[in-house]
Every structure is written in C-alpha cells, then in structure tokens.
Amino acid sequence: MDMDITEPLVPMVGHVKVPQAKPPANQSGDAGPAPTCPTYAGAFKCIGASCEDDCCHTWTIPLDKNTYRLYQNFPVEKLGSVVAEYVSVKTAETHDNLFAQITRNDSGACPFYTSGRLCGIQEEYGPQLLSATCSIYPRVLNLVDSRLEGSLSLSCPQAARDVLLVPHSTQVVSDLLSGAFRTDNYFTLTSNEASYGHKPYSAFHDVRRCMIALVTDRSRPVWERLLLIGSLCKQLDEIPTDGALSKVFAILVDYHRVVGTERGCSETENLPTDLALKLRVLFKFVSERAQDKTCGTRFLDTYWDFVEGIGSSEGAKPGEDVERMRHAEEFYHRPFFEARPYIFENYLLNHMFKTLFPFGRARSADFVARSIFDEYILMATQFAIINGLLIGIAGHFKEGFSEEHVVKTIQSFARELDHDPTALDSMIEFMQKTNLGNLVGISILLKN
Numbered sequence: 001m002d003m004d005i006t007e008p009l010v011p012m013v014g015h016v017k018v019p020q021a022k023p024p025a026n027q028s029g030d031a032g033p034a035p036t037c038p039t040y041a042g043a044f045k046c047i048g049a050s051c052e053d054d055c056c057h058t059w060t061i062p063l064d065k066n067t068y069r070l071y072q073n074f075p076v077e078k079l080g081s082v083v084a085e086y087v088s089v090k091t092a093e094t095h096d097n098l099f100a101q102i103t104r105n106d107s108g109a110c111p112f113y114t115s116g117r118l119c120g121i122q123e124e125y126g127p128q129l130l131s132a133t134c135s136i137y138p139r140v141l142n143l144v145d146s147r148l149e150g151s152l153s154l155s156c157p158q159a160a161r162d163v164l165l166v167p168h169s170t171q172v173v174s175d176l177l178s179g180a181f182r183t184d185n186y187f188t189l190t191s192n193e194a195s196y197g198h199k200p201y202s203a204f205h206d207v208r209r210c211m212i213a214l215v216t217d218r219s220r221p222v223w224e225r226l227l228l229i230g231s232l233c234k235q236l237d238e239i240p241t242d243g244a245l246s247k248v249f250a251i252l253v254d255y256h257r258v259v260g261t262e263r264g265c266s267e268t269e270n271l272p273t274d275l276a277l278k279l280r281v282l283f284k285f286v287s288e289r290a291q292d293k294t295c296g297t298r299f300l301d302t303y304w305d306f307v308e309g310i311g312s313s314e315g316a317k318p319g320e321d322v323e324r325m326r327h328a329e330e331f332y333h334r335p336f337f338e339a340r341p342y343i344f345e346n347y348l349l350n351h352m353f354k355t356l357f358p359f360g361r362a363r364s365a366d367f368v369a370r371s372i373f374d375e376y377i378l379m380a381t382q383f384a385i386i387n388g389l390l391i392g393i394a395g396h397f398k399e400g401f402s403e404e405h406v407v408k409t410i411q412s413f414a415r416e417l418d419h420d421p422t423a424l425d426s427m428i429e430f431m432q433k434t435n436l437g438n439l440v441g442i443s444i445l446l447k448n
Contacts, residue, residue: 036205036212038353040162041139041150042174047158049117053298053411055156056113058104058419061133063087065099070129078124079112086111097185102131132185140354141176141186142361144204148183150176151353155415160407163350167342170349187361190369198241199359199372200248207236210252211357215348217259222344223446226380227268228258230439233358233376271443275322278444279310281436282388285427289416296419299412305405306389309396325388328395329448336394336401343406347386351379374428377437381427382417384445386410391448 063071071087074080089100105111112120121129138156142149151170152159163169177183189201200207214229232255239247258264289295290303310324337343355361358375370378389409394401417423431437436445 036208037144037147038149038151038170039174039176040170040172041141041152042176042178042180043172044139044152044159044162051117051157053157053296053415054113054117055137056110056119057108058294058296059110059133060104061102061110061131062090062098063100063102063131065096067129067131068100074125079120082111082120127181130182132182135182136185139181141183142353142356143186143188144356148176148186149353150174151350153354153414153418154347154350154410155418157407157411160411160414163346164343164407164410165403166346169342169346170353187356189356190360190362190367198239198244200236200239200244201359203245203248203252204356204359206249206252207358208352210255211352212349213256213259215352216345218341219260219262220265222348223443223448224265224268226348226383226446227271227439227443228255228264230373230376230380230442231264231267233373234439236358237372268443271447272440273447274444275325275448276319278384278388279322279325281434281445282385285385285430286389294420296412296415298408299416302389302393302409302412305396306392309392309394324395325391326448329391332394332398332401333391334448340403343403344383344387347410348379348383351382355379368425370428374437377431377442378424378427380442380446381431382413384442386413387446389413 068087068089071083074083076084086103086105087100088103090098102110102112110119114120114123119130119134121134127135138153138159140151140153142151152163154160154163166172189204190199210232211229214225214232217225220228232251235251236248239251286303286306290300309328310321351357355375357379358372360370360375361367386409390406393405393409397405428437431441435441
C-alpha cells in the first residue's frame with residue numbers, strides 16, 4: 001500500500017420540555033443488548049475538586065443571549081469585573097445560541113475557575129446560572145424523534161470510569177429531565193446532504209439495533225466486529241434513494257444473521273495485517289498530538305508510557321519495536337481485555353450513542369456533514385489509536401497494567417479531540433491521503 005507517513009456544545013435559553021421515552025429494562029447476560037434510547041447520562045455525578053483533571057481549561061465557552069444578559073447584572077464585587085473583562089459578544093455571530101463567549105485567561109483557564117478548583121459562578125450564584133455548556137458537560141444530549149437521549153463525553157475522567165468500568169453501563173436508566181442540569185443544548189440527526197449520499201433516517205433505530213448487536217457479539221474479536229460494522233456502513237452508503245428502505249431492511253436482516261455465527265469470518269480474516277505500518281501510523285498520530293503546544297499533560301504522560309512500552313532502545317535491531325508491540329499485545333493487553341470484554345463494548349456503544357452513529361449529529365458550531373462511511377472511518381480510526389496506545393502502555397506496566405491506565409488513556413485522548421475542532425477533519429484527511437480510508441486500511445490499523 002502506498003503511504004507517506006512523513007508527511008462545545010451550543011447553548012439555548014432555559015429548559016426544553018422534551019417528551020421522554022421510557023427506556024427498556026436492563027438486560028441480563030454477559031453482554032446484553034443496550035437500550036436504543038440511552039439515558040445513562042442522567043446518573044452522572046461530578047466529583048468536583050477531587051477530580052484529577054478539570055474541564056475548565058482550553059475551552060472558549062459560548063453563551064446564549066439570555067445567560068449573557070444575566071451575567072451583565074453581576075455586581076462588580078461579585079464577579080461583575082470578571083464578566084466585564086472576559087465575557088464578550090460575538091459580533092460576527094447572529095444566532096442567539098452563540099450570542100457571546102467566555103474567553104480564557106492568560107493561563108488558558110476559564111476566568112471563573114477558582115483556586116479551590118471549583119466554578120466561581122456556581123459558588124456565588126448556584127448551578128442555575130451556569131452556561132448550558134457548563135451545566136450539561138460531560139453529558140451529551142441528543143434529540144431523536146422527539147425523545148431526549150443522554151450519553152457521556154469520555155474527556156471527563158469520572159465519566160470515563162462510569163462508562164468504561166461498569167458492565168452494562170449504557171443500560172443504566174436515569175431521568176434526563178430531573179432539572180439537575182439544563183436540557184436546552186442538544187444535538188439532532190444531520191439532514192440529508194446531496195454531496196454525501198442518501199441517509200435512511202426513517203430506519204435509524206433499526207440500524208442502531210443492528211450496530212448494537214454487532215458490537216456486543218462476543219463470538220468474534222472486537223476488530224472483527226468493527227470490520228463487519230464497516231462493511232455494513234459501506235453498504236448503507238451505497239444504497240440509492242429509490243427503494244432505499246426495502247434495501248436497508250434486507251441488508252440489516254443479513255447482518256443480524258451474522259451475529260453469534262461464523263459467517264463473515266473468512267472475509268475478515270483474509271483482510272491484510274501489517275504491524276510495521278500500523279505502528280508507523282500510530283506513532284504519527286500520537287506524536288503529532290504530543291508535540292502540539294496545546295497538548296495536555298495527561299496525554300503527554302500517556303504518550304511517554306506508550307513510547308517506553310513500544311519504543312526500541314538505542315542501537316536496537318530494525319523491527320524490534322514491532323516485536324515489542326506483538327509481545328505486549330499477546331502477554332499483557334489481550335489477557336487484560338479478555339477478562340473485561342465490556343470495556344471496549346462500552347466505549348463503542350457510548351461513541352455510537354454520542355455521535356448518533358452512523359448518521360452523524362447536527363446543531364454544533366463545528367458541525368461538518370459526513371457520509372455514513374466517513375463516520376465509520378472516524379470511529380474505527382479513533383478506536384485503533386486508543387487500542388494501539390493501550391498495547392504500548394500494557395507493555396510498559398506489564399502485570400501492573402490496570403483499569404486506571406485504561407481510563408487515563410481514553411480520557412486524555414478524548415480530551416485532545418474534544419478541545420480541538422479541527423482534529424477529526426485532520427484525521428479523515430490523513431486517512432484519505434494515505435489510502436487508508438477504506439476497509440483494507442482499517443483492517444491494517446485494527447488487526448493485531
């Protein structure tokens with residue numbers, strides 16, 4: 001394969017009263033199907049100053065017009081002076097939901113962030129005056145068919161623990177309309193874009209059920225499940241508008257029949273592997289991020305743990321890093337995740353719920369319309385990077401490799417993506433430029 005590897009949430013005013021569908025009851029069994037209308041975000045509890053990271057750095061927070069006006073009434077001695085210096089109207093923005101913004105101070109932190117590692121606005125005026133972004137985070141709200149869904153952003157350490165380390169975490173039933181946080185900042189399904197092909201939105205829940213079944217199919221390794229999902233996304237992308245629904249349901253029936261069987265195994269096993277290329281791609285992604293001046297210290301720690309677990313020492317023979325990776329995966333990484341299969345399943349399910357996979361979500365200031373298959377490329381590439389990092393980190397810590405290493409790796413990587421609106425575009429561009437943005441390329445990145 002030819003390749004050159006040298007080369008926030010938008011607030012609205014008040015709470016929206018959204019009809020809430022009753023989620024299905026929890027399922028029993030090892031894997032168990034996740035609900036098609038997730039509500040587990042409502043159970044999240046912030047641990048405040050006890051958190052090892054904070055969500056008050058490197059983000060410029062948008063403000064809706066109503067919240068902005070409330071902040072203008074703060075007395076000078078009660079944060080009014082901070083408002084005057086750091087809260088400003090976005091003159092180029094006409095949308096009321098993006099009317100103003102809170103800019104960061106010289107240290108890169110929110111100016112309302114206190115020395116006690118808490119929010120000054122919440123301390124002084126209570127949670128009801130938080131911006132929609134701050135009130136909702138790390139919850140991610142989506143509105144689908146008039147039903148409010150809630151998943152979690154894994155850029156928050158506690159949210160990452162809640163999702164990754166708890167079996168059946170995405171099946172937790174909670175109240176998204178409790179009033180504990182704002183519900184007026186939500187995403188919706190993207191609309192059909194002529195340049196990105198037809199998307200069968202009326203079959204969204206049927207497609208989601210099939211995706212969930214594939215993710216939780218423990219009869220095959222995770223990399224194989226992801227390749228089958230990629231194949232499904234490719235077929236969905238290629239369906240013409242005429243007769244689309246009948247074709248969609250026929251395809252879904254075929255993939256449901258694959259679950260729990262050996263069907264499809266020969267096709268995925270015959271896709272190529274190339275550990276040397278996989279490692280070069282992985283190093284390129286993570287080293288570029290680590291060298292960025294905005295890179296967080298937690299991801300830098302993760303990066304160096306990975307390097308120490310995989311990187312060859314000076315004077316080592318060519319290919320020794322590949323052998324280190326192979327050894328780390330076989331003796332430390334694979335046994336760990338075989339004993340905890342729910343970790344990767346929870347990660348993928350949360351990603352699907354959060355992004356309205358594979359259709360994509362709209363109503364974001366940084367929204368980019370993408371095809372169904374490009375949504376898949378993004379999910380699979382992110383998973384491949386995370387999994388590669390975890391192999392190296394397992395090789396570094398060996399028998400000491402733990403769940404907290406998993407949480408830190410995934411959380412620190414998610415934070416780098418969440419705080420850089422251009423990161424996903426760069427990822428897609430790289431995959432296309434290097435001819436890896438297809439099932440063959442994804443196979444190289446996923447298979448060990």
